[in-house]
Each structure stands twice: as C-alpha cells, then as structure tokens.
Amino acid sequence: MINAVLCTAVLLSAPITLERVVAVVGSEPVLHSDVVSLLVESGIGQEAAYEIDPSSSSYQLAMQQLIEEKLLVEAARREGIYPARQEIQDAVDQAMEEARNGFASEQEFINYLASMGLTVSALRNSYTSMMGDKLAGENYVREKAGTAMTALPSDPVAYFNDNPEIVQEVLAPANISWIYLPVLPGDTAEAENTLSQVRSSIEAGETTFSAAAAEYSQDGSAASGGDLGWFGRGDMTAVFEKVAYSLEPGEIGGPFLTPFGVHLIKLTDKNEDQVRASHIIIVVNLQQEDLDRTVAQAESIIAEISEGADFAEEVQRYSYDPDPGNVDGFLGTVNTGAWEGEMKNSVSGLNPGELSRPVVVEQNMAVVVFRMCEDQTVAWNDFSDEELNSMLQSVYWQRYYTSMIDSLRSDIPVEINL
Numbered sequence: 001m002i003n004a005v006l007c008t009a010v011l012l013s014a015p016i017t018l019e020r021v022v023a024v025v026g027s028e029p030v031l032h033s034d035v036v037s038l039l040v041e042s043g044i045g046q047e048a049a050y051e052i053d054p055s056s057s058s059y060q061l062a063m064q065q066l067i068e069e070k071l072l073v074e075a076a077r078r079e080g081i082y083p084a085r086q087e088i089q090d091a092v093d094q095a096m097e098e099a100r101n102g103f104a105s106e107q108e109f110i111n112y113l114a115s116m117g118l119t120v121s122a123l124r125n126s127y128t129s130m131m132g133d134k135l136a137g138e139n140y141v142r143e144k145a146g147t148a149m150t151a152l153p154s155d156p157v158a159y160f161n162d163n164p165e166i167v168q169e170v171l172a173p174a175n176i177s178w179i180y181l182p183v184l185p186g187d188t189a190e191a192e193n194t195l196s197q198v199r200s201s202i203e204a205g206e207t208t209f210s211a212a213a214a215e216y217s218q219d220g221s222a223a224s225g226g227d228l229g230w231f232g233r234g235d236m237t238a239v240f241e242k243v244a245y246s247l248e249p250g251e252i253g254g255p256f257l258t259p260f261g262v263h264l265i266k267l268t269d270k271n272e273d274q275v276r277a278s279h280i281i282i283v284v285n286l287q288q289e290d291l292d293r294t295v296a297q298a299e300s301i302i303a304e305i306s307e308g309a310d311f312a313e314e315v316q317r318y319s320y321d322p323d324p325g326n327v328d329g330f331l332g333t334v335n336t337g338a339w340e341g342e343m344k345n346s347v348s349g350l351n352p353g354e355l356s357r358p359v360v361v362e363q364n365m366a367v368v369v370f371r372m373c374e375d376q377t378v379a380w381n382d383f384s385d386e387e388l389n390s391m392l393q394s395v396y397w398q399r400y401y402t403s404m405i406d407s408l409r410s411d412i413p414v415e416i417n418l
Contacts, residue, residue, distance in 0.1 A: 298358035
C-alpha cells in the first residue's frame with residue numbers, strides 16, 4: 001500500500017496546470033494544489049479533489065487546516081524553534097524508507113516514480129521542502145503542549161460540567177443505541193448442504209468432528225481438528241459467539257452463516273466467562289449484492305420503526321450485537337467525537353429519538369443503525385479514572401489550541417483569496 005506522505009509528495013511534485021493562491025499567511029501562500037493534496041491524503045479521490053468546489057465545506061476545512069499549520073510554522077520561526085538541518089534530513093530519510101516499504105523491490109519503487117514523471121532525487125527534494133515546515137509546526141505544538149498540560153485541572157467531571165461547549169465540540173458525548181446487522185453471504189446452498197451431510201455423519205457415528213474438520217474445513221484450524229481453543233465474548237464474530245454460547249459441552253450447532261462462510265461448531269468445554277470450541281468452515285466470500293441486501297434490510301427496519309414499531313423489539317428481532325450481553329442495543333455514553341467518517345457523520349445532528357441512516361462498518365462485514373436516546377444525561381461515572389483523565393487532556397488541550405490559534409491569527413495576518 002502506498003503511504004499517504006508519498007501520495008502528498010507525488011502530488012506536490014506534479015505539474016499543476018491551474019495553480020492559484022487561495023490564502024496568504026504572513027508572507028507564505030496556501031496554494032490550491034496544497035488543498036487538493038490534503039483532500040487526497042484524507043481519502044478523497046484525486047479526480048474528485050481536483051474538481052471540488054472551493055465553497056464546499058470539505059475544501060474550506062482543508063484550507064483552514066493548512067492555514068493553521070502555516071500559522072504554527074510562522075510562530076516557530078519567530079520563536080527560533082525551526083528544526084535544524086540534521087533533524088530535517090533524518091525525517092526525510094525516514095520518509096524515503098517508508099515510501100520504499102510500500103513496494104516489493106527498489107526497481108518497482110523507481111518504476112512507480114517514473115510513471116508519475118519523478119525520480120528518486122526529485123522525490124527526496126519534495127520531501128525536504130515538506131519536512132522543515134512539518135517539523136517546525138510539530139515542535140511548536142509540542143513545546144506549547146508541555147506548558148499547557150502543567151495547569152491541567154484536577155477534577156475532570158467538574159471541568160466537563162463547567163465547559164459543556166468545548167466538551168461537545170471535542171468529545172461529542174451521546175447516549176446511543178444501535179441495531180447491528182452482520183453481512184452474510186447469499187450463495188450458500190451448496191455449502192450448507194455439504195455441512196448438513198457432514199453433521200449427519202458425525203451424529204451417526206460414521207466419523208468424528210475432528211476428522212471431518214481435517215477433511216472439510218477451509219481454514220488453519222483444520223490441521224488441529226477444527227480446535228479454536230478458548231475464547232471469550234468479543235473475540236469472535238457476533239453470530240458465531242451467539243451460537244457458541246447457546247450450546248452445552250458436546251453439542252453441535254449449525255450449519256449457520258457468518259460473514260466468513262458456513263459453519264458447524266462443537267462446544268467442547270465452558271466456564272463462566274469463556275468457552276472452548278471446534279468448528280468446520282466452508283468459506284463463502286461476500287459479494288456486493290450481500291452488502292446491498294443488508295443495507296436494504298436496515299432501511300426496511302428503519303421504515304418499520306418510523307411506522308410505529310418498537311425499537312427494543314426490533315433489536316431483539318434483528319440485531320446480533322458483538323457483545324452478547326447487550327440485549328437491548330444500548331451502547332451507553334459514547335464519545336462520538338472520536339469516531340471517524342460515515343459513523344461520525346451519521347450521528348451528527350441527530351435529535352433524541354431519531355435514527356441514523358444505515359452505516360457500513362467493519363470493512364463491509366456489518367451494517368448498523370444508530371438511535372439517539374431520549375435521555376442524553378452523560379453518565380461520566382461509567383468511565384474509569386484513566387478514561388476521564390485522557391478525555392480531560394483532549395478537551396483541555398483543544399481549548400488551549402483554539403485559543404493559541406486565535407492569538408496567532410491576531411498577530412499574523414491571514415488573507416483569504418477565494
């Protein structure tokens with residue numbers, strides 16, 4: 001996989017046919033190509049990034065991020081903490097090594113650069129121009145962070161209660177429930193038929209479970225007769241665990257489906273918290289139509305609830321929560337500010353009682369629907385002291401960082417040229 005820094009360096013090295021200055025920080029320009037590079041690095045496709053409307057929120061956020069970075073660099077220069085030449089060179093060497101690691105050989109690396117109209121020397125020069133400012137900003141933030149954190153409040157909950165706006169901005173705590181739908185393969189008739197026959201043979205005494213696993217199972221456990229060892233809740237997929245924990249030692253379950261294929265399972269032992277099991281799996285790869293079918297199921301559930309169905313009853317009927325003990329789908333107080341991408345966007349702006357749209361998670365192996373609970377009283381006591389202190393650091397630092405950037409804006413002129 002080609003790393004993001006390499007992508008950025010390649011983009012910055014490529015010729016830009018319609019270059020323009022979109023902002024000026026002090027005497028340093030922010031180029032349209034800088035914004036495009038940041039958008040590509042964040043996951044937007046290159047073609048889409050080049051065609052994006054500068055008035056869009058994505059473009060504006062990326063531009064503001066670059067403005068903040070240049071403010072930090074200018075501040076670092078003013079305070080004499082710009083990195084030394086050797087520090088920059090060391091960072092360039094590390095970046096070049098990481099870039100090479102994305103290729104099977106040096107020649108493949110060179111060929112890729114050539115396909116982009118670059119040489120190794122040109123890439124190194126691009127990294128060198130990037131790293132000085134990057135390190136300067138990081139050094140400035142690191143120095144200021146050390147100063148800010150010496151004044152960290154001693155009572156996290158009191159600080160959260162006194163500063164609800166910054167808590168909401170950084171942590172975005174919310175009481176959330178969900179319905180969790182695993183994406184299951186659709187073309188399984190042949191595999192299910194095979195494992196039904198295998199189960200009948202085992203139960204008739206014609207073979208043993210371990211012998212059948214060695215013959216039929218299509219994963220690494222086949223070599224040990226399908227033995228998966230001991231596992232606890234949350235270690236396996238939700239559907240697999242639900243079947244495993246429903247059995248008693250010696251019982252066989254299945255055939256049943258998980259996102260990985262069709263299984264038979266035999267429980268061999270259990271204690272209060274863990275179980276030991278063996279399984280036989282015939283792998284059936286997920287297809288796009290399987291994901292589409294699950295999204296459609298989620299949309300149907302949303303429609304049922306909108307028409308009056310009880311959310312808790314829908315959870316009982318459809319959801320396979322990864323935590324088998326979570327029978328009502330309640331996730332508790334969740335800091336949604338730490339979520340990313342579609343998960344974060346799906347709950348942003350939801351009012352109490354509202355449902356999100358279907359969200360694809362776990363690398364297309366599950367689809368979830370979130371519900372914002374009516375009671376949004378944050379249960380800070382449910383978090384450990386370690387978690388509270390970590391959250392406090394995030395909130396306190398963000399407040400300090402925002403104040404620092406505002407102060408730099410008042411000292412360093414910023415001109416927007418869109």
